[in-house]
Amino acid sequence: MTTTVQGFVRADGRKGIRNILVVAYLVECAHHVARQIVAPFADQSVHLIGFPGCYPSAYAHRVLQNVCTHPNVGAVLVVALGCESFDRAGLAEAIADSGRPVATLVIQEEGGTSATVAAGRRWIAQTLPELDRVGRAEMELHELIVGTICGGSDATSGLTANPVCGRVFDMLVARGATCIFEETGELIGCEQHMASRAVTPELARLLIDSVEKAARYYTVLGHASFAPGNAEGGLSTIEEKSLGAYCKSGTAPISGLLKPGDIPSGGGLYLLDVVPDGPVRFGFPNIADNAEIVELISCGCHLILFTTGRGSVVGSAVAPVIKVCANPETYQRLADDMDVNAGRVLQGEATLDEVAAELFELVLAVAAGKQTASERLGHQEFLLGYKFFEPTPAVGAAGRCAVFAPPA
């Protein structure tokens, strides 16, 4: 790295780029109490995450557990109402096994709202000094996992910000980092080209299957992953949006297909399949961009490259989000929310390679602790809903994630 990154070393050996205490509510009924617990610590890297549903979900458990044991997270306070389905003991055990301080507050046992809020705030005040003592060690690029997503896309996204992101992905992968792109519903029309980049024929087949599954899913729902703003921004069809979005993946070979919660290791480029398996149930696969960001974080992403044309302002809990603005007119209006102005390419003021070099340096700086625009503005969105996934086919490799290329 040209910038030295001092990672936060966790007991499980993974390294983070932030040192966050998360408060996790396990049902919407505990959301307000958890939010009240966090309120006084807004400026102290205490983030609120959670799951609203009362019914059980293996998917939600896996994602929330992975976020709670993410390398950017140093301690966890679990807040339950008491009667919800979420296996709070199993969650707390997994967090404790990862070597992180963890406490569970059950509102029905603590004595209600005020008592739980007071107990939660006491625990955080006690635990923050412990977090400050976490060890630091140099972090190499091959230890970094970077995800990408586009949101609020318009026709400039695929001309500037997405190709810039693709170039940065190529630079990262070439240096041993792990990169993840996603949203198979926004790859409809790109499946054959994507298959041609797969490292094995079996993976090529799986990549095509994953996009065909997304097309089937959206056909049943009667709606593509396409917002009215996309059309106003000049995107006429899902295929056009897809081709623009696909540029984010760069040109590296595709090493594997992940499902939410699969954490790749050993570097390379991966596709995250975010569309559920089996018959259509629980509604739209991702009701908004932050649901996909949470899934990327559950796969170990330390930071997220977010490209936008129309102008999204979101950030995320747990992982910094770098906002790359594709449209120069949007940048004029929303500059305070943006980290990189890729729209300069359209105006002939910079080349794709120049903006990519700028973004690459920013990735290193953010990994080293520099605040992104959304972090500075206090964005900590978190969205987790219901889905169902079959276990990831472990074709050609050990472990749950479909890794096809052996680590270099």
Add this chain to the structure above:
Amino acid sequence: MTEKPDANAVLNDRRLLLLSPRDNVAAARQTIAAGERILIAGQLVTVAQDIPSGHKVAVRPIAAGEKIIKYGAPIGSATRDIAPGQYVHTHNIKSDYLPTYTQRGPV
């Protein structure tokens, strides 16, 4: 009949961006107002309606049913004949997979 548009002529109009030589549409780098003239395959064409920044213009004749090519790949099919210089969007092309939604419903 020529297979390919004259890519150089299109690229000579700095307001247009042809992403692949195979493409039959180009993207507008900036908003082109109705009445302005653009250079398409060596011919000056007067634009009939505003083409907002990032939106598409036909760079050669496209027949109804023909594939629309951008990034060198199909992004849908023409629903009517489109002449060079015409604005290309949801009013004259459609997805080959799923309908496109606006705030007023599918188009």
